[in-house]
Amino acid sequence: MRVSIVHPGAGELKYEIRGIVEFAKKLEKTGLPIVWENIGDPVAKGEEVPLWVREMVSKETLDSSESYGYSATKGVDETREYLSAIRTKEVGQELKPENIIFFNGLGDAITKTYTWLNPIARVLGPSPAYPTHSSVEGAHGRSRHLTYDLDSDNGWLPDMEDIRNKVTYNPQIAALLIINPDNPTGAVYPKEILEEFVSIALEFDLFLIADEIYANLAFEKEAFCSLAELSNGIPTIVMRGLSKEVPWPGSRCGWLEFYNIDADPDFRAYVKSIEEAKMTEVCSTTLPQTVLPKILGDSRYPDHLERRRKLYAERAETVQKILGNCAALRVVKPKGAFYQTVAFSEDFVKQPFVLPAANPEAQHLLDTELAAIEPGNFDKRFCYMLLAATGICTVPLTSGFNSHIPGFRITLLENNPQIFEKTLNSIVSVVTR
């Protein structure tokens, strides 16, 4: 090409959660049944969307043509007014309807958040990290995403000293990112931790980003505190969406809430650029927005969420029971969302690990994949071997979640208890061979 057409940050874009699927599909063709433990989609794992929700969506599409049209650029007015009222009450500081913008899924919102940030301004995020944040932020800054450690010996809570040091010695850090409840660790951050984030932001003149897509899936409802409850006076972006809690990931409906926009003229200009960018796209999908207040405001919704919270908490107990005593693995019981991070013990990663594939054709495919994975990438090699041997499709922590702690992530989404226990027992037998 006359000029290089590759974006300088393109090398940072990685989404192993789906990357491993290509290999799994090839293995499936060899006759190996796949247990999909890689994707956080409750619907794909067989969870029924309640009939009353489906009836509401269906009614919306039948009763009028409104949801077939474009909506306002920032989102359907009535829906933003609805969210403004409930969120203002919940967090105790004003969220005006004009400070809410809808996107085509929170993934889209995350991309816009980083894309419209000055490339020299960096966001410090957690490690392990949900890869859309780490990849897109890295691509925006044209180098590796800067991370702070989540401490596996302390319930995967953020290492606040590490954050303070990174902020002190990296003057390009303009914001702190929190994912709460967290993907992949399932940690739910106590108020005191959030207060520390607020105090660091205040001290170093930073803004805050909180991805709260799992807000209503903290197993103990009261344990969750929205960052907006504590960040009064500090420019803050809260990220929310319908994918996980309805669940309705196919709706592609997520939104950004902007708090304290006027606290800083630079933040105001940045928010304005996100709004202008949205305008060039006209609007986001209308249907989920029009039906959102009806679903979230329905008297059956709180019970629906409670039932799901209980279900995931019970499955987290099952994981603890089966994997918890395994010397090769370190599991911290999650407190929210629907994932389980499984880290390897230090001894386990020191041993050579080889696992034969389930059949000769699968072995051939595995050998080809392994030849392309660096010998030192222990957990990726483990996940590919596990997949080829047992059909269990997990996501490695280091390459999948930008982590320096090796391990893998499974979900708490398997609806069939026998299959779930069988999966966990297969993992135990593989690591105790």
Ligand SMILES: Cc1ncc(COP(=O)(O)O)c(C=O)c1O
């Ligand atoms: C922490 C987190 N944020 C955002 C998203 C993206 O959600 P959406 O389906 O709305 O794009 C996910 C999806 O897994 C997630 O885990």
